[in-house]
Amino acid sequence: MPIDRKALVQRHNPHLTAYDLDAPLSVGNGEFAYTFDCTGLQTFLPTTIGSTPLCTMSQWGFHSYAYEEKLDQSNLAKELFPLQDRTIGYMTEEKNQEALFERLRINPHRLNLARLGFDFLQDPSHIHGIDQILDLYKGIAESSFVYENRTFHVETICHPSMDQLSLNIETSSLEKGDWDLLLSFPYGSHLIDASNWHAEEKHRSHLEKISPSLYRIERSLDDTRYLVDVLLSEDARLEQKGAHVFAISSPTKDLQICIRFSQTVEDVPPPSFEATKKASQKAWEHFWQTSACVDFSKSTDLRAFELERRVILSRYLTAIQCSGSLPPQETGLTCNSWYGKFHLEMHLLHAAHFPLWGQPQLLQRSLGWYQKILVSARKRAEEQGYAGVRWPKMSDVKGNDSPSSIGPLLCWQQVHPIYYAELLRKVGVSAHDLEAMKEIVFGTADFMADYVQWDELGQRYVLGRPLIPAQENHHPMDVLNPTFELAYWQWGLETAIAWKKRFHEEVPTKWNHVAQNLAMLPVSSDRSVYLAHERCADTYTTFSTDHPSLLFAYALFPSKKVDPSIMSASLDAVLASWDFDGMWGWDFPLMAMTAARLGRRKDAIDLLLMDKKKNTYRSNGHNAQLPNTSLPLYLPGNGALLLCIAMMVGGGGIGFPDDGGWVVESEDFIGCEM
Secondary structure (H helix, E strand, O other): OOOOOOHHHHHOOOOOOHHHHHOEEEEOOOOOOEEOOOOOOOOOOOOOOOOOOOOOOOOOOEEEEOOOOOHHHHOOEEEEEEOOOOOEEOOOOOOOHHHHHHHHOOEEEEEOOOOEEEEEOHHHHHEEEEEEEEEEOOEEEEEEEEOEEEEEEEEEOOOOOEEEEEEEEEOOOOOOOOEEEEEEOOOOOOOOOEOOOOHHHHHHEEEEEEOOEEEEEEEOOEEEEEEEEEEEEOOOOOEEOOOOEEEEEEEEOOEEEEEEEEEOOOOOOOOOOHHHHHHHHHHHHHHHHOOOOOOOOOOOOOOHHHHHHHHHHHHHHHHHHOOOOOOOOOOOOOOHHHHEEEEEEHHHHHHHHHHHHOOHHHHHHHHHHHHOHHHHHHHHHOOOOOOOOOOEEOOOOOOOOOOOOHHHHHHHHHHHHHHHHHHHHOOOOHHHHHHHHHHHOOOOOOHHHOOOEEEEOOOEEEEOOEEEOOOOOOEEEEEOOEEEEEEEEHHHHHHHHHHHOOOOOOHHHHHHHHHHOOOOOOOOOOOOEEEEOOOOOOOOOOOOOOHEEEEEEEEOOOOOOOOOHHHHHHHHHHHHOOHHHHOOOHHHHHHHHHHHHOHHHHHHHHHHHOOHHHOOOOOOOOOOOOOOOOOOOOOOHHHHHHHHHHHHOOOOOOOOOOOOOOOOOEEOOOOOOO
């Protein structure tokens, strides 16, 4: 019998009956998102450190501060590191150039486009009777509450293909007179809430009435410009109350409002609330019905319901936050992390699951961006003395890397585009789409083959200094042959070679030579366990914190370089020695993938659901990185969970425990053994 997908999804609808500043809900479409409180609006801006800001964000909504001197990366002095035959400069040194270093990091930053909330509420203690449900199957939030003996009901919806918020608001009576909403606009900020509410003079909000029910607000902040079209129901009105504050009033007991954000003038009004509601219902039903699904409801393991909840909420959250035209920042379109910039090493963990769940187009949306920054990626490699293209780590929209003591020295993001391309090939995307990835794959491999260094004494190629691995607590001049990166390099080059042959092109001699002579994975002196890198004998003591990335050489792909018995012993050593509270949300799913590939299915589930601070999933589905107050949500954790489930249930076929506690019903996973 087919899985009842609607019932499966809706049994995990978030349902809130009290104000919870740790679990605001969001509606969105991958390009735009609106995060709101228990009123269905952004009425109560949280002030507690570590709470989730309430923002309205888009993929195009970025801002840069205005300075007297134009920001120019070429003015930043680079730290020089020795290579075998030359020195190489990286943007890693802040000393004596602190101001420029910081400005290049924080600009551009993502912008909070607007705040919309009730204006008659003072604080959450003034309301009661809260009843809020987000219907995941329809993409519609319904929020009810009582204020001064008046009941309010709010429907909150995002249009599935426009940067538009639509709301229907009803109240039980008008005994207290008119009721208003406030539409407010902040100046830009690089901080977590992306908002500066104390700089009125630095930006402009100009109101124009287009028709009796349509208003347009033109926004300008330094070099950033955007438009806000506001469509109101009959008899409602919009009035300017301050430099950047607008009141929306209704003389009746109900109000419909549609707010569309855009960079250019639109010729037609925003779609109505009813049109938006129908479009949302249709789009979300299609999302859930045409992709893979997994049902754990017949399992007797007491953790099954929680795992199913995490899966369903993670699918919703990554769809609205991580499926857009740009790689997502680690907090998506909810709030700013690292100033709103995106980290390319995390792109895989955000979005690689989409093809395995039958939705390759949701990954493909962002892959065109790599094509757009090819020129800058090629220039970066050339400036550093390498062939091919080198992808940035912490990037802005234009592909500019950001200065950091760590970021420019990471390299594991380099292989990701090959992983995406191979993933798409294996799930059967069109030949045309694969052709479009060819230049990216080959340019990536050209750099990889040139980046390694020839060790004359050992007659091998090595990944050597300066390099910081995924486990970022190593000094760049100490690292030699980090286990995960070395295995990933081997897999990436061999995959690129196969692509060359598939397209009937000659394989570069250098690619073959590197692939055939890349160093072996580093092991301990007694050859019992893998090391973090070749010079790290104290992997399981001094360095037993942060990401246990040595295990990941057998997580994302079944590396031919890995000895399963040594990897199994390494997993045991990590379980015995590692600081699990110092891990990150995506570490747990990747460790689970390694355990599953090793046939350790019980360990896989135990790792996936381990009760640790950074493996928590709040009632809204967000993977909070407690006690890190700067990351009240962390989408790489959600995406890694879905990648792990897809490989355990579907394509990887590496399964759940066979102890009788798990009954796993699944549909439409695409077979894909990476």
